[in-house]
Amino acid sequence: MSTEHVVPTRVYYTIFGILMLCTYLTVQIAVFDLGPLNTIAALVIAVLKATLVVLFFMHVKYSTRLTWAVVLGSVFWLGIMLALTMSDYLTRAWMTFG
Amino acid sequence: MPEAVHHHHPALAHHFDDLEQQKEAATLGMWVFLVTEVLFFGGLFLVYTVYRAWYSEAFAVASHELDVTLGTINTAVLITSSLTMALAVHAAQLGQRRLVIIFLVATMALGAAFLGIKSIEYYHKFTEHHVPGPSFAFEPHEYARHAQIFFSLYFIMTGLHALHMVIGLGIMTWMLWWAWRGTITAEYYSPIEVSGLYWHFVDIVWIFLFPLLYLIGRHVH
Numbered sequence: 458m459s460t461e462h463v464v465p466t467r468v469y470y471t472i473f474g475i476l477m478l479c480t481y482l483t484v485q486i487a488v489f490d491l492g493p494l495n496t497i498a499a500l501v502i503a504v505l506k507a508t509l510v511v512l513f514f515m516h517v518k519y520s521t522r523l524t525w526a527v528v529l530g531s532v533f534w535l536g537i538m539l540a541l542t543m544s545d546y547l548t549r550a551w552m553t554f555g
Numbered sequence: 556m557p558e559a560v561h562h563h564h565p566a567l568a569h570h571f572d573d574l575e576q577q578k579e580a581a582t583l584g585m586w587v588f589l590v591t592e593v594l595f596f597g598g599l600f601l602v603y604t605v606y607r608a609w610y611s612e613a614f615a616v617a618s619h620e621l622d623v624t625l626g627t628i629n630t631a632v633l634i635t636s637s638l639t640m641a642l643a644v645h646a647a648q649l650g651q652r653r654l655v656i657i658f659l660v661a662t663m664a665l666g667a668a669f670l671g672i673k674s675i676e677y678y679h680k681f682t683e684h685h686v687p688g689p690s691f692a693f694e695p696h697e698y699a700r701h702a703q704i705f706f707s708l709y710f711i712m713t714g715l716h717a718l719h720m721v722i723g724l725g726i727m728t729w730m731l732w733w734a735w736r737g738t739i740t741a742e743y744y745s746p747i748e749v750s751g752l753y754w755h756f757v758d759i760v761w762i763f764l765f766p767l768l769y770l771i772g773r774h775v776h
Contacts, residue, residue, distance in 0.1 A: 463648050473638040480630050480765075484623065486771035495774065499766035514641045514755045516748075521579060524586055531590040535597040539604065544603050545732045 460521040471514045479506050566743040578745040585749040589756050596760050599712050608703050613701030617693070619772030620685060621709070625690055626769040629672050630761065634775065636665035637758045644751045647734070650741030655734045661745075662754065663727045666720055673717055677710075686710065709768055716764060719757045726750045 483502045487495060512518040517528055564574055571577040606627050684692040686706045687747045693699040694728035733739050739747055 464645065464739065466642065466645055469638060469641045471635065476634045476637075477631065478635065480627065483766050483770065484627050487766070487773040490774040496771070503763050504764055505656055506762045510637060510755050510759055510762070515752055516638055516764055518581065523583060527583065527586045529589060531593040534590070538597055539601055542601055543604060543608070547608060549743065 462516070464513070468513060472497070472509050475509060476506055518548070560680050564578070564742055566738070581749050582645070582752070585752045589750070589752065592756060596712075596715070599708070599715070600763065600767075601750055603708050603712070606701075606708065607717065607771075610701035610704065613698040615704050615775045616698050616713040616770040616775045617702035617705035617772070618768060618770070619775055620683070621772075622679065623768045623769050625672055625676050625771065630765045632665050632669045632672070633758050633761050636662050636669070637755050637773075638749045639665065640754045643745070644748050645743035648741060650744075652734060652737065652739070655739060655747065656731065657768055659727055659731045659734060663724055666724050666754075670717060670720055670724075670727050680706070712764055712768070716757065716760050717756070719760070722755050723750075723757055725754060 468518050478503050480551060483499055486502075491498065511528065514553075567577060569572055571580065592759040627736070638657045643655055643662060646654035646658055665718070680686055684690050685702075685706050687703045687710065691703050691706070693702040727750065730747055733746060
């Protein structure tokens with residue numbers, strides 16, 4: 458369980474290449490009118506990029522379980538905030554009964 | 556244990572058993588801080604989501620006014636700065652003082668370039684009257700009110716992001732000083748590692764800001 462993990466630099470260069478490629482892709486995809494898929498594609502690519510940064514640049518892949526718990530915890534609480542708030546705002550138009 | 560005290564690394568604080576434990580605590584502490592940052596920016600993304608769900612057409616039209624080329628260049632600049640930051644940490648782990656300094660300077664230069672490009676964009680927005688307030692003007696006029704909400708969010712979110720970049724540059728100056736005077740060694744590199752976590756986090760915020768602010772109107776004519 459040593460945190461003294463030195464990642465080979467080629468890993469960093471590979472991740473950098475993928476991040477650049479993803480940036481190019483997200484800009485290219487945005488030109489086409491895909492309806493709601495535009496936003497979904499943009500977010501999927503952004504989440505992929507963020508995950509790569511967290512796992513490799515921020516060394517979470519090589520970190521302790523406690524660090525994993527904290528990182529996932531941030532995503533979990535963010536999810537609660539977004540999900541519960543949007544479940545309110547997006548369903549207000551439904552209130553035609555009563 | 557007076558014997559143990561004798562062998563203490565000068566950077567080891569007395570309340571830690573060893574440097575390994577100290578480094579783990581520092582990393583965890585930074586991650587806990589980053590959780591608060593995730594939720595801080597998360598609140599802004601939430602506001603963005605609510606208004607975009609309500610005024611999606613106006614948001615797309617307003618987003619079309621942003622300079623995609625400059626935004627893309629800035630994304631590339633920031634990703635490259637994350638690479639040089641990761642390489643600075645790598646050099647610090649191996650105790651390569653010269654490389655740490657070179658990569659930190661590169662990271663700071665790229666960070667400064669990002670802020671420079673951002674200020675050019677802000678300048679354009681001022682001349683185009685797209686800054687929310689009394690002089691705000693937007694064509695077509697029927698979108699003006701809701702476009703102003705988009706630009707308010709644009710300035711608040713990119714402004715707070717830029718503030719984080721400025722703070723990051725301050726932290727990197729500090730780290731540069733520590734690397735220069737030899738505080739950073741292969742045994743004690745956690746300050747660089749932890750500063751790197753902050754820098755990468757700010758990069759991640761931009762990874763989400765870029766498509767959500769710049770790209771949502773690209774297919775609109």
